[in-house]
Amino acid sequence: MPEMEAAYTPKVLVADDDPQVVDLIRDMLEMGECQVLEANSGEETLEKLAQESGTGHPVDVLLLDILMPGISGYQVISRVKSDPVLSQTSILVTTALTSVNDKTMGLEMGADDYLTKPFDPRELLARVQVIMRIRRTEQALRQRNRELAALNEINRAITSSLDLDEVLVATMQGIQEILHVEAGSLVLVDEESGDLVFRKTLSPEQGWITGRTLQPGEGIIGHVVTTGEPYLTNDAVDDPLFLPQVDGGRGFSPRTLLCVSLTIRDRVIGAIALINKLAGAFTPADLDLLQTMAGSVAVAVENAQLYSELADFANELERSQAQLVQAEKMAAIGRLAASIAHEINNPLQAIHNSLHLAIIDRLPQEKRQQYLGMAQKEVERLIEIVQRMLDFYRPSRGGAVQTDVNQVLQNVLAIADKRLQHDHVRVHTRLADNLPAIPAVPDQIAQVFLNVIINAIEAMPEGGDLRVGTLLSKDGEWVLIAFRDSGPGVPPEQESHIFEPFYTTKQSGTGLGLAVSYGIVERHGGAIEVSSQPGMGATFIVQLPVHPVRTAT
Helix, strand or coil: CCCCCCCCCCEEEEECCCHHHHHHHHHHHHHCCCEEEEECCHHHHHHHHHHHHCCCCCCCEEEECCCCCCCCHHHHHHHHHHCCCCCCCEEEEEECCCCHHHHHHHHHHCCCEEEECCCCHHHHHHHHHHHHHHHHHHHHHHHHCHHHHHHHHHHHHHHCCCCHHHHHHHHHHHHHHHHCEEEEEEEEECCCCCCEEEEEECCHHHHHHCCCEECCCCHHHHHHHHHCCCEEECCCCCCCCCCHHHHCCCCCCCCCEEEEEEEECCEEEEEEEEEEECCCCCCHHHHHHHHHHHHHHHHHHHHHHHHHHHHHHHHHHHHHHCCCCCCHHHHHHHHCHHHHHHHHHHHHHHHHHHHHHHCCCCCCHHHHHHHHHHHHHHHHHHHHHHHHHHHHHCCCCCCCEEECHHHHHHHHHHHCHHHHHHCCEEEEEECCCCCCCEEECHHHHHHHHHHHHHHHHHHCCCCEEEEEEEEECCCCCEEEEEEEECCCCCCHHHHCCCCCCCCCCCCCCCCCHHHHHHHHHHHCCCEEEEEECCCCCEEEEEEEECCCCCCCC
């Protein structure tokens, strides 16, 4: 197991809503000579960070779970990185969310690293050690050379975004901050025409030139793009390459000019030109500094351009794929994938960590038995979760069996529990205790309930209340299951179409969920209907017969 450096004790805050996971991570980090704090919710995490920032030794590393009660881990990252006091906190996301979109979102919001559960304890300590080493290096650089620190900040700014316009804005702001010039411009080569296009400028007086073009070889800027060689002149007006309509400006008189190319793999993609250094003449050191910056800018610009092309391709692919009909049951699995993974990976993480700690030679026998007991308990929990999922996802076996509707409903709510928590949906249940068993195919009825619940969650993007109840009809012939959400409701003109195949008001919907549910209920001899008033939510009522009507297959 890697050891942390003894000269400094890192302060680590572990934010996770699973107390057992927190305890195990704390034990691991304390063995690595870390000072460990803990928080069980997003709000508590922000409070602890604020408290520790005033102690003289703020939190160095935040180990942050994404799916927690209250505000999510993404909201914590956003608030930390926007707070001038807390923004230097390093964030290592430790979560069961594994999709590329989840990782990209966390990293783009400012997280330093992303570790997926279940992870090896040695990897956790190694990553914390790397983060601490980076922090110490950055602090040393800031102390040693303020200019290099500012340059590092500019590089971070231009490489933290994949939006080309944001990259160019950050570039020009960073140049102004370090080199302090009167004016400047950034040009890029148009790949189709070969023209040089003025994309960004530093001063309002140069606004007239933004968007204009010039040919390679025209003026000092065109010369630099053509040759790839930098150019420095402290007597711009008398320079033979100076071209006023290209290199000059309005509202100021060019005196000194510095221009370097943006080059990536021996290919010039543009140039940066600076005019009139405020502190006097440009120096070779200024040239070296601007060339260093230009190297990072060129990479960031190319990445942004490639990302834009990739995003366009992905959007086109997504539009094409949206036209394909997918099996609704697999769609429901996909929509719950993150919460299912989180539900399974938490006990796996606990088992993994408990067994790892239990085999340490120097561990007292009492502690070893405690860890083994934890592992056994989590194995039982995992078996229960997997069995519940198998009961739902197992293909239908054909015939109907006597089914406890309340039990099916509770199983579905358990499956959707993490998704409900993550989307801040509060569930209120009122289940009748006198319901008879009914003839049904359990996993098909579960699919109906899950489709309606997911529909309700997506109707309340800001969270809300979902009221679920069961009731036996007065004549004892029907079991009624009601789902009432607090969303915006279903407009009257949509109610008559809501169970039609491919009818959807969601950009990502298939339009099959409620249509499939309608077919399942109908094959069971029942009915499903919706009632709603705009602004007052929607109520879905599923009606199933107590006595067999026809065979549900």
